[in-house]
Amino acid sequence: MSISKNMIAAISMVGFLGLPTVALAQTEPDTDVEEQASEEQQAAEPLPTPQGDDDPAPPVAMPNPPPEGIVKQAGVGGVTGYGRAGVLELGGFAGLTAASGHTNANISPTIGWFFADNMQLSGILGLSVVRTEEDSNTLVSALVEPSYHLPFNRATFGFLGLGLGAAYAEGQGVGFAIAPRIGANFMVGRSGILTPSLSYQYTTHEAVEMADASYVAVSTRLAANIGYTVMW
Numbered sequence: 001m002s003i004s005k006n007m008i009a010a011i012s013m014v015g016f017l018g019l020p021t022v023a024l025a026q027t028e029p030d031t032d033v034e035e036q037a038s039e040e041q042q043a044a045e046p047l048p049t050p051q052g053d054d055d056p057a058p059p060v061a062m063p064n065p066p067p068e069g070i071v072k073q074a075g076v077g078g079v080t081g082y083g084r085a086g087v088l089e090l091g092g093f094a095g096l097t098a099a100s101g102h103t104n105a106n107i108s109p110t111i112g113w114f115f116a117d118n119m120q121l122s123g124i125l126g127l128s129v130v131r132t133e134e135d136s137n138t139l140v141s142a143l144v145e146p147s148y149h150l151p152f153n154r155a156t157f158g159f160l161g162l163g164l165g166a167a168y169a170e171g172q173g174v175g176f177a178i179a180p181r182i183g184a185n186f187m188v189g190r191s192g193i194l195t196p197s198l199s200y201q202y203t204t205h206e207a208v209e210m211a212d213a214s215y216v217a218v219s220t221r222l223a224a225n226i227g228y229t230v231m232w
Helices: 005-027 031-044
Strands: 088-099 102-116 119-132 136-151 156-169 173-188 192-209 214-231
Touching: 088 192, 102 214, 119 156, 119 214, 136 173, 136 192, 156 192, 173 214
Parallel strands: none
Antiparallel strands: 088 102, 088 214, 102 119, 119 136, 136 156, 156 173, 173 192, 192 214
16 A cells, blocks of 8 residues: 555645644643642651740839939939939928918928939928917828929929828827828939929827717828938
């Protein structure tokens, strides 16, 4: 049988085009098998050893006083200003109230320590003499006063304090005392502080026994004061 040249050329062309297709189909990888093998290999591998983190944590902000507790040489010319943690304040204040038939004079030495910036803890000893047209009385008190000092500028502060403690009055015994105080601090010279303030002291005294009830005696005192203290 004779085969024409055209038929031979067609068969050759089909073989040329078909062989690569068959080869590619035979060599194409099976992706499902490879993924399964990879998962089995990962499952067989041991997990990495856990490691600790030894990096130091930075300290948080806390109202701690300086390590030495008390700062010396505070004020103008020093490195620490009024109201900073560690500043010690020594001095006192006095007041006089006079009205028709009534006079109230008081003097109070104080010592204060800033345990944090703008936060002060003070000890106040008070001696107050009250005179009226008919009688006179003396009141002695010992208070612990936490206070907050708000700076307006480098030389002026406003403050608010609340004194808590005990008081003794002649003829009335010992009682509980609470004394809010509000005022201002003005820097004077290198380390002086001038402190005008207004204070109100509420004091309870021994109970008075009556026939059917007992009553607690209460005394109050409002005073305008002027104080002077010095930074340590």
